[in-house]
Amino acid sequence: MTPEELEQIAETERAAQKKFQHTVNVCVAAGCLSCQSQGVKDALDEEIKKRGTECTQVKGVGCMGLCAEGPLVSTESGTLYKHVAPNDAGEILDSLEGAAVSRLVCPTNVPFFQRQKKIVLENSGVIDPERVEDYIAANGYSAMMQVLSEMTPAQVIDEIVKSGLRGRGGAGYPTGLKWSTVAKATARKVKYAICNADEGDPGAFMDRSVLESDPHRVIEGMIIAAYAVGASEGFIYVRAEYPLAIKRLKIAIRQAERLGLLGHNICGTRFSFGVDLRLGAGAFVCGEETALIASVEGKRGMPRPRPPYPAQEGLFGEPTLINNVETYANVPPIVRNGGEWYAKIGTEKSKGTKVFALAGRVENTGLVEVPMGITLREIVYDIGGGIPEGRNYKAVQTGGPSGGCIPSEFLDMPVDYETLAKVGSIMGSGGMIVIDDSSCMVDVAKYFMDFCMTESCGKCIPCRVGTFQMRGLLERITKLDGTEQDLSLLNELCELMKNTSLCGLGQSAPNPVLSTLRYFAEEYKSHVQSKQCPSGVCSNHREDAR
Amino acid sequence: MAAGVSVDFAKPVAPDQQDKRWRIVDATMRRLGHHPRGLIETLHTVQEAFGYLDEGALRYVATSLHVPLSRAYGVATFYHFFTLKPAGKHTCVVCMGTACYIKGAPQLLSALEKDYGIEPGETTPDGKVSLLTARCLGSCGLAPAVVYDHDVAGKVTAQDLRERVVKWMSHDA
Numbered sequence: 160m161t162p163e164e165l166e167q168i169a170e171t172e173r174a175a176q177k178k179f180q181h182t183v184n185v186c187v188a189a190g191c192l193s194c195q196s197q198g199v200k201d202a203l204d205e206e207i208k209k210r211g212t213e214c215t216q217v218k219g220v221g222c223m224g225l226c227a228e229g230p231l232v233s234t235e236s237g238t239l240y241k242h243v244a245p246n247d248a249g250e251i252l253d254s255l256e257g258a259a260v261s262r263l264v265c266p267t268n269v270p271f272f273q274r275q276k277k278i279v280l281e282n283s284g285v286i287d288p289e290r291v292e293d294y295i296a297a298n299g300y301s302a303m304m305q306v307l308s309e310m311t312p313a314q315v316i317d318e319i320v321k322s323g324l325r326g327r328g329g330a331g332y333p334t335g336l337k338w339s340t341v342a343k344a345t346a347r348k349v350k351y352a353i354c355n356a357d358e359g360d361p362g363a364f365m366d367r368s369v370l371e372s373d374p375h376r377v378i379e380g381m382i383i384a385a386y387a388v389g390a391s392e393g394f395i396y397v398r399a400e401y402p403l404a405i406k407r408l409k410i411a412i413r414q415a416e417r418l419g420l421l422g423h424n425i426c427g428t429r430f431s432f433g434v435d436l437r438l439g440a441g442a443f444v445c446g447e448e449t450a451l452i453a454s455v456e457g458k459r460g461m462p463r464p465r466p467p468y469p470a471q472e473g474l475f476g477e478p479t480l481i482n483n484v485e486t487y488a489n490v491p492p493i494v495r496n497g498g499e500w501y502a503k504i505g506t507e508k509s510k511g512t513k514v515f516a517l518a519g520r521v522e523n524t525g526l527v528e529v530p531m532g533i534t535l536r537e538i539v540y541d542i543g544g545g546i547p548e549g550r551n552y553k554a555v556q557t558g559g560p561s562g563g564c565i566p567s568e569f570l571d572m573p574v575d576y577e578t579l580a581k582v583g584s585i586m587g588s589g590g591m592i593v594i595d596d597s598s599c600m601v602d603v604a605k606y607f608m609d610f611c612m613t614e615s616c617g618k619c620i621p622c623r624v625g626t627f628q629m630r631g632l633l634e635r636i637t638k639l640d641g642t643e644q645d646l647s648l649l650n651e652l653c654e655l656m657k658n659t660s661l662c663g664l665g666q667s668a669p670n671p672v673l674s675t676l677r678y679f680a681e682e683y684k685s686h687v688q689s690k691q692c693p694s695g696v697c698s699n700h701r702e703d704a705r
Numbered sequence: 706m707a708a709g710v711s712v713d714f715a716k717p718v719a720p721d722q723q724d725k726r727w728r729i730v731d732a733t734m735r736r737l738g739h740h741p742r743g744l745i746e747t748l749h750t751v752q753e754a755f756g757y758l759d760e761g762a763l764r765y766v767a768t769s770l771h772v773p774l775s776r777a778y779g780v781a782t783f784y785h786f787f788t789l790k791p792a793g794k795h796t797c798v799v800c801m802g803t804a805c806y807i808k809g810a811p812q813l814l815s816a817l818e819k820d821y822g823i824e825p826g827e828t829t830p831d832g833k834v835s836l837l838t839a840r841c842l843g844s845c846g847l848a849p850a851v852v853y854d855h856d857v858a859g860k861v862t863a864q865d866l867r868e869r870v871v872k873w874m875s876h877d878a
Contacts, residue, residue, distance in 0.1 A: 190846050193857035226846025361802035364843035399749065399786050400839065438749055440784030443840065457744035458776075459783040518804035518845035525846045556803060590845075592803045606806050610840070616783075 160419045160426045162304050165295060168418075172296035180214040181255045182235040185243075186284060187219035188371045189364075189403050190525070195245075196230035202245035203232075206252055215255065221372020223284035224275075226525040228265055233284065241265035270541040271523050276504070278512050279488045280528045283372035288407050291414040294375040300420055302494035303379050306386055307426050315387040316342060319490070321498030323510035328355055328446070328483035329558065329587045330663075331509070331576040337480065340470040341388040344478035351479040352381055352390040352432075354487055355451060356397040356404070359443040360559030361610065363590030365514040366484040368526050370397065370404035373488070374411035378434060380487030382421070383494060385432045388480050393434040394455055400441065408436060443560070443614035447662045448473075448481045450616065461616045462662035483588065485514055505531035509575035519556075519592035522547050529574075536570040539593055550595040554678070558587025560607045560614075561667035563674030564600065583674040585667070599696035600679040601686055605633040607671040615664065622665030625656040629672065637697040641687040650676065717768035720761035726754040727765075734769055741772045744780055748787055757788045785840070793828040793835035795854055795873045797866070802841030804848040813849060814838070816863040817870065834873050 176182070185191075185200040203217045223231045228241035234255060240263040243251070250260045277283075286293040294300070306315055320335030341350065354377060358366040370377060381393050397405055412434055415421040423431045437455050444450045445460040452474050454460040473479025489511060493501045505511050509531040515538065518524045522544030529538065535555060539545070546552055554564040563584030572578050576586050594603060612626040632649050635641045653669035653676075660666045676683060685691050692698065719727040733750040737743030747770060751762050758781050767777035781787045799805075799813050814825060817836055821829050828835040844850040847859025853869055 189857070190844060190859075193844055193847060193850070193859055226844075229846075358843065359840065361806075361841035362804045362845050363841070364845055367843040400842065438746065439786075440745060440749065441786035441840065442784050454745065455742075457740075457742040457746075457780070459780055516845055518848060519807045524804075524848070559803070590803070592807060592845075594807060598807055603807075606803070614840075 162308060165300060165304055168292060169296045169298075172292040176216075176296065178214075179216040181216070183215065183217050183251065183255070184220045184223075184233045184284065185217060186221070186223050186229060186231045188222035188283075188368060189401075190222060190226035190368075191229035191231055192403070194229045196243075198245045199230050199232065199243050199248065202248040203251070206248040210252070212252070215252065218287050219289070220285060221283040221288050222280075222368040222526055224280070224526045225265065225271065225523060227523060231265070231284075237267065239265045239267050269544075270537075271525075271527070271544065274533075274537065274542050275528050276512050276530050277528050278492050278504075279369060279376075279485055279514055280372070280526070281492070282376065283368065283526075286373065288372050288374055289410050291375060291411065291418065294373070298495065299375055299491075300379055302491040303382050303420065304426065306383050306494055307428050307430060312342060312387045312389065315383060315494070318494060318498040319387070322493045322501035323498075323505075323508075324486065324489055324493060324501065325509065325576065326483060327485035327489070327513070327588065329561065329585060331586060334482065334486055337470060337482070338384065338388050340468075341390070341478050341480040344471050346389075346477050348477065349392055350388060350390040350477055351474045352385040352388065352393040353451070353455065353474065353479060353481045354381055354393070354395040354484060355446065355448070355481055356395055356401075356484045357439045357446045357451060358398060358401075358484075358588060359446045359614075360561075360588050360590045362516065362518055362556070362559060362592045363588050364516045365526060365589045367398075367401050367404050368516075369484055369488050369514070370401070371407055374404075374407045375415065376491060377408075377484055377487045378411055378415055378421070380490035381434060382425070382432055383490050384480060384482065384487065386430055388478075390480060391431055391433075393432060394437050394474075395434060396437045396439060396445070396451055396455055398441070399438045405436065405438065412436070442616070443610070444616045444662070444664050447664060450662070451481065452479065459616070461618045462664075464661060485589070506573060506575045508577055513574070513586070513589060515589045515591045517543050517591050517593070520546055520550065520595040520597070521593040531575045532573040534571050534573055535565065538574065538591065539570070543593065546593065546595050550597060552593070553596050553598065554594045554600065556584075556592040556594060556603070556671070557590065558585035558667075558670070559590050560610045561585060561663065561670055562587045562590075563670045564594065564603065564678065565674075566678040583670065583677060585670070597694060597696075599637070599692050599694040600675045600682050601633065601637055601692075602694075602696050604672045604675045605630065605637050608633055608668070611664065611668040615668075619659075619661035619665060621656050621659040622661065622668065625652055625660070625665070626668055628652060629656075629669070633672070636683065636686050637692075639686060639690045639692070639697060639699050643687055646676075646683060646687060717765055719765055729754050730766070734766075739770055741770050741776075744770055744772060744777060745784075748777075748781060752787060757791045759789065790828075792837075794833050796835045796837055796852075797870065798837045798839050798842075798852040799825070800842040800844065800848070800850040800852075801838045802843075802845060802848070804845035805841075805850055808848040810849040812863055813851065813861060813866050816866060820867065821870070829874070831874075834870055 232240040324334040325331040450460040450462040469479040608630045767774045825838040851861045
């Protein structure tokens with residue numbers, strides 16, 4: 160494969176697309192598929208066959224974002240249809256030549272669409288994730304080609320450093336710095352590049368969406384990273400709970416291999432790189448890098464102390480680069496447009512955009528990509544459309560079980576790594592759950608502690624015993640049997656776990672408790688003092704309690 | 706070769722050689738070079754083929770991949786995805802992710818508990834319906850979500866869930 164050949168594929172595909180007068184895109188990502196979008200696509204195909212109109216194509220595309228309104232269908236003129244049923248197929252095809260089907264139209268001139276800035280999701284909902292040609296026609300693999308033919312590894316790393324990209328998995332470690340550490344490390348045999356697609360945070364589905372909607376982008380990012388750090392073998396560690404993402408990744412890897420974009424001597428250079436899939440098996444702790452490595456090695460996913468960091472001694476004892484799906488997905492556009500272009504987006508210390516999975520008690524649930532530094536209020540009220548059923552905002556939970564709950568007084572703060580950390584939460588991988596006044600914050604804290612208790616791997620005592628004890632205390636408080644002493648014990652345990660646990664899971668497990676104790680102290684007090692739950696969720700004899 | 710001495714370093718034998726599903730498992734192990742690092746992949750294949758991992762399967766996989774049985778058992782019980790018990794004819798997986806929890810997943814579980822006395826991880830006495838929970842399906846936009854056999858359903862109410870389970874219990878479909 161040469162740059163000319165790649166351009167040739169893109170040209171052929173663009174020409175083939177041009178032959179069609181009309182294109183109808185049907186979302187076939189997991190969200191819409193679960194409300195039968197495949198039936199809609201089949202009905203459209205059937206209808207076209209029946210009419211014999213060869214100038215219209217129906218394309219299965221990735222996530223369009225507004226999952227709550229699926230199945231979503233869009234046309235090339237920019238009209239978006241929501242809640243489409245298979246028997247709407249005829250009407251939609253009729254509308255291509257005339258006026259839109261007004262009863263199905265989903266307005267796109269609303270903040271949900273207007274306020275977004277799409278870099279990672281630029282192809283989502285536009286290209287067919289199962290066809291590499293479609294990706295190439297959308298400038299796919301051109302960044303890889305540019306890197307292999309024009310740049311040295313050091314130049315690539317330099318560009319990433321300039322962009323200011325930080326790890327999108329949660330901690331926000333500078334990506335360029337990580338790459339240069341792995342590049343400098345010496346390998347005994349080979350270096351590895353791993354893509355962490357073990358999206359364990361409950362309430363987060365950004366990575367799944369990217370993998371389902373644009374798998375080649377992640378692979379391209381990995382190839383560029385592998386070239387920069389000198390890795391020759393790669394693994395994508397993906398959750399077994401995401402069968403569609405696995406299927407599309409397998410297809411994508413096979414297609415890339417067939418075109419010589421993966422394998423030996425890629426594009427005639429001396430650089431070789433192969434990617435294999437490894438399936439997770441449902442362990443939250445495997446999102447932690449050393450646990451993930453143990454799992455790829457076929458062992459129990461238990462973390463080990465760092466240092467040595469995976470950059471020095473990782474998979475099979477070799478230097479290993481581990482980045483998140485979204486981090487890799489950011490790499491191709493950075494290379495294409497230059498690091499400085501990327502650094503112009505976002506805030507001083509948090510560059511670029513971030514994809515958030517907006518869910519919970521909010522009108523527009525779905526996937527949004529926004530520039531860093533946007534305020535929480537804009538996300539919840541403008542993009543998210545506010546809280547339904549006339550209820551009141553109580554908190555936003557970010558960062559999953561490792562994050563915290565952000566109360567209304569911080570609605571106007573900018574969303575970036577530092578500010579979120581300052582208020583006791585974390586950026587996390589991008590889950591954003593809106594909580595309204597029908598939820599009890601003590602119950603929410605108990606929910607997360609329950610989660611961490613089940614997911615604690617049991618290796619270190621502070622986490623194994625601490626999560627169990629904390630859950631017991633929270634259980635007692637939510638049964639309205641708690642005392643003042645329980646609250647102080649809870650505080651004490653939080654500090655202990657934070658300071659003495661082995662890995663990130665244990666160190667951050669107290670965060671949901673700490674942040675709710677800090678901002679919703681009144682609720683805790685009411686539970687232990689007046690034995691009342693202000694939201695009416697907890698009671699002494701809970702029939703529906705779990 | 707010493708005549709007359711034959712030590713049987715025999716290849717491990719599959720629990721049921723008639724069962725063709727073991728060939729799929731063998732193929733996976735071959736692809737991974739019978740290396741211990743292929744343990745998780747192999748267990749995935751076994752579970753996909755048989756629905757669960759029983760003792761015979763664990764013994765066979767452990768011997769074939771040269772790992773102690775304790776390690777195979779350790780891995781099989783460490784990860785939630787693996788199950789050592791056969792599931793019912795139908796499975797109903799209730800998502801317990803944050804968004805689903807906030808939007809009423811606990812009420813779905815308690816509905817089934819009330820009606821059939823089964824808790825997550827259990828199967829109805831007639832072996833028809835298993836109730837399971839998932840950490841997060843990633844269908845948070847459709848919360849609360851439930852997977853009926855292999856179909857994801859969104860915005861599920863206790864009523865929907867009851868109807869589906871009643872249908873499963875009464876018809877033999």
